[in-house]
Amino acid sequence: MSTETTTAPVKVKAPSEPLFSKKNRKLIYDPLNDNNPITVQVLGICSALAVTVKVKPSIVMAIAVVVVCAFSNVIISIIRNIIPNRIRIIVQLTVVAAMVILVDQFLKAFVFDVSKQLSVFVGLIITNCIIMGRLEAFAMANKPWPSFLDGIGNGFGYGLILVVVSIIREIFGSGEVMGFRIIPESVYAAGYFNNGLIIMPPMALIIVGIYIWIQRSRNRKLIEPK
Amino acid sequence: MHKDSNKATFLFSSGMVVVIAVMLSVAAISLGPYQARNVRIEKMENILTSVGIESEPKTAEKIFTQYITEQVVLNNKGELQTGSIVAFDIDLKKELDKSKTGKQDKQLFPLFICKKDGESFYIIPMRGKGLWGPIWGYIALEGDMNTIAGVSFGHKGETPGLGAEIETAKFQNQFIGKKILDEQGNFVSVKVVKGSGTASNIHGVDAVSGATITSDGVTEMFHRTLENYIPYFKKTKP
Numbered sequence: 001m002s003t004e005t006t007t008a009p010v011k012v013k014a015p016s017e018p019l020f021s022k023k024n025r026k027l028i029y030d031p032l033n034d035n036n037p038i039t040v041q042v043l044g045i046c047s048a049l050a051v052t053v054k055v056k057p058s059i060v061m062a063i064a065v066v067v068v069c070a071f072s073n074v075i076i077s078i079i080r081n082i083i084p085n086r087i088r089i090i091v092q093l094t095v096v097a098a099m100v101i102l103v104d105q106f107l108k109a110f111v112f113d114v115s116k117q118l119s120v121f122v123g124l125i126i127t128n129c130i131i132m133g134r135l136e137a138f139a140m141a142n143k144p145w146p147s148f149l150d151g152i153g154n155g156f157g158y159g160l161i162l163v164v165v166s167i168i169r170e171i172f173g174s175g176e177v178m179g180f181r182i183i184p185e186s187v188y189a190a191g192y193f194n195n196g197l198i199i200m201p202p203m204a205l206i207i208v209g210i211y212i213w214i215q216r217s218r219n220r221k222l223i224e225p226k
Numbered sequence: 227m228h229k230d231s232n233k234a235t236f237l238f239s240s241g242m243v244v245v246i247a248v249m250l251s252v253a254a255i256s257l258g259p260y261q262a263r264n265v266r267i268e269k270m271e272n273i274l275t276s277v278g279i280e281s282e283p284k285t286a287e288k289i290f291t292q293y294i295t296e297q298v299v300l301n302n303k304g305e306l307q308t309g310s311i312v313a314f315d316i317d318l319k320k321e322l323d324k325s326k327t328g329k330q331d332k333q334l335f336p337l338f339i340c341k342k343d344g345e346s347f348y349i350i351p352m353r354g355k356g357l358w359g360p361i362w363g364y365i366a367l368e369g370d371m372n373t374i375a376g377v378s379f380g381h382k383g384e385t386p387g388l389g390a391e392i393e394t395a396k397f398q399n400q401f402i403g404k405k406i407l408d409e410q411g412n413f414v415s416v417k418v419v420k421g422s423g424t425a426s427n428i429h430g431v432d433a434v435s436g437a438t439i440t441s442d443g444v445t446e447m448f449h450r451t452l453e454n455y456i457p458y459f460k461k462t463k464p
Contacts, residue, residue, distance in 0.1 A: 084235040091242060098246045105253050109260035112268065113283070120383070 019145065027149040031157030034221055038161040039212045043129040047121055048162055048208065049201040055178050057117045058166035060107070062159025064122060068099045069131050069158075070151035075099075076139040077147035083140075092135045093126070100125045130158055165207050173198040269314070275378040276364035277340050277347050294349075296339040302330050304457030313338065318353045319360075322450070335454050340366070347375050350455055354447025357439040358383045361392065361447060367406070371459040374416070377401045379444070389440030400431040406452055413456045415449040418442070 017023065037043045044065075051061045072095045076083075083091050104122045107115035115122065125131065134154050139147040170176055172195045175183035183192065197203050216222045228234065267283050270290040274281045281289045297313035298306055313336035324333045338349040348367045353360065359382035366375040377398050384390045391397055401416065405428045408414050414429050418441040423432025433441035 082229055082234075082238065084238055085230050087235055087239060091238075094242060094246060098250060101250055102253055105257045105261070108264065109257040112261075112264035 024146060024149050027146055028153040028156070031150075031153040032160055033215070033219060036157045036161065036215075037130040037133075037154050038158055038208065039215055040222065041130075041133070043133055044158055045205075045208070047124055047128055048158070048165065049204040051118060051121050052162055052166040052169055052204050053173060053199055054117070055163065055166045055170050057114060058162040059159070060111065060114045061118060061121065062155070062162050064103050064107070064118075065125060065128065065130070065158050066152060066155030068096065068103055068125055069134060069155040070148050072096045072099050072131060073134055073139040073147040073151035074144050076135045077142060077144040080140050088140065089132075089136070092132060096131050096135070097126050130154055161208065161211065164211065165204055168207055169198050169204060266314075272378050272380060273338055273349055273351075273364050276349055276366040276376050277342055278366075278376050279342065293340050293342055294338050295341045298337050298339065300335045300337055300455065300458050302333045302335070302454055302457070304455070304459070304461055307334060318351050318362075318451075322353060333454070337455065337458070345369055348459075350451065352447045352451040354443050354450065356381050356384045356392075356443045357389050357437070358385070361440065361443055363444075363447070365401075365448070365452070371463060372405050372407045374401050374404045374406065381440075384440050385437070388434065388437040391434045391437065392440060392444060397431075397434060404428055404431065406448075411460075413453060415452055416445070418445045418448075 031037060035041065038045065038048055047061065052058050072092070075095050076092055079091075100123065103125070104115070107118070107122060134150060138150045142150070167177060170178075171182050175181060175188070175194055195203075229238075264283075267286045270286045271281050271283070274286065274289060274293065277293070279289060279293060299309075299311050299313050299316065301307055311334060316334055316336045318336070321333050321335060324330065336351060338351075340347040340349055346369045348371060350365050350367070351362070352365060353362045355361065361379065361381040361384065363377055363379035365377045367373065368375045379392045379398060381390060381392060384392065400423055404416050406413065406415055408429070417430050418433045419430055420433040420435065420438075420441075422430030424430075
């Protein structure tokens with residue numbers, strides 16, 4: 001997937017605005033709906049399809065992306081004025097890669113079973129277009145604090161979709177949520193089967209599609225003028 | 227100095243590489259012991275699963291010392307090895323690779339002896355190749371050193387839904403009760419072949435459909451690892 005985004009650099013300029021001014025708050029809640037990285041910008045789809053079979057790895061993945069996105073945004077924003085323009089993409093990539101390796105090491109040390117389930121996908125956060133997209137589109141042009149909020153917001157926007165999709169997939173694919181049985185054994189005894197298809201990535205894509213459909217039909221801002 | 231000059235670009239990139247290298251090394255070294263501990267506990271859990279003992283990361287170490295009463299090291303002639311080698315720490319991959327370089331007489335094989343409900347079980351670690359990467363597992367034999375009491379498999383990256391099915395209880399339970407020796411006491415191992423999972427076939431289990439290479443890998447893993455233990459079993463057979 002390419003790392004290019006359609007979002008142009010956004011300038012947030014205010015000499016002494018409060019920490020949670022209206023503009024800054026918008027940075028957090030905008031990516032949850034109006035500018036969601038997955039359903040509106042259509043970035044980071046591959047990992048969203050891969051890790052959403054169960055709720056627990058999805059939550060850990062979401063937290064990992066929030067951390068990586070927020071802190072790499074801050075780091076890039078701090079050094080944005082001394083990054084030589086010609087090597088800026090590779091500098092962004094190095095910062096993201098270093099953050100991801102750190103997160104991976106922490107997961108391996110403290111939540112080993114989850115790290116096993118996520119396996120290669122933690123490493124693949126590096127290639128998650130959302131992060132590079134935010135660095136290039138936002139952190140390169142804004143101060144650290146707004147960049148931090150933007151990273152958190154986009155991480156949560158990504159995580160929201162992950163959790164919603166994984167809840168649906170775990171209920172219909174395994175009959176559980178977070179390991180707790182939702183569909184009782186008696187239903188299985190009556191001839192009910194877990195849906196094998198919903199565990200496969202294509203079904204995740206369809207669920208994301210349905211989410212986009214519902215979101216677009218409810219959110220007026222997303223309806224394109226004819 | 228302008229930030230886009232060649233000099234600044236070189237300085238910036240070299241500085242960045244040094245800072246990040248130091249940061250990552252510090253993290254890797256300081257978190258290393260925790261990670262090694264997790265790997266050890268996982269190994270204990272896998273060994274315990276093969277004899278059907280459930281354990282959790284927190285309790286694994288305690289349960290392991292309670293059930294696994296003896297750990298022995300064998301050479302390829304089935305002789306007990308004494309010395310400072312701990313069976314648990316043996317890297318089976320290295321030992322199996324020695325046969326490729328003609329160092330069979332230097333091979334060491336770990337064997338774990340488990341006492342559960344007054345019966346002895348012999349647990350053998352296995353290692354082989356799947357489709358995408360290594361597969362491994364533990365096989366527990368009953369006191370007759372022939373009947374399989376249980377198995378547990380693991381894999382690095384087999385396809386979910388296909389090769390990864392070897393990790394499921396459904397696949398692993400098929401092995402229970404199968405035998406690795408024929409009636410004359412010759413080693414025949416267990417074969418994973420489609421359609422051979424009938425109760426009358428004591429040396430075969432059903433393969434995973436759509437995962438021929440992983441299934442063949444399991445067959446190969448059984449044969450290659452178990453044959454090293456046969457000399458020991460023949461000697462010590464009750």
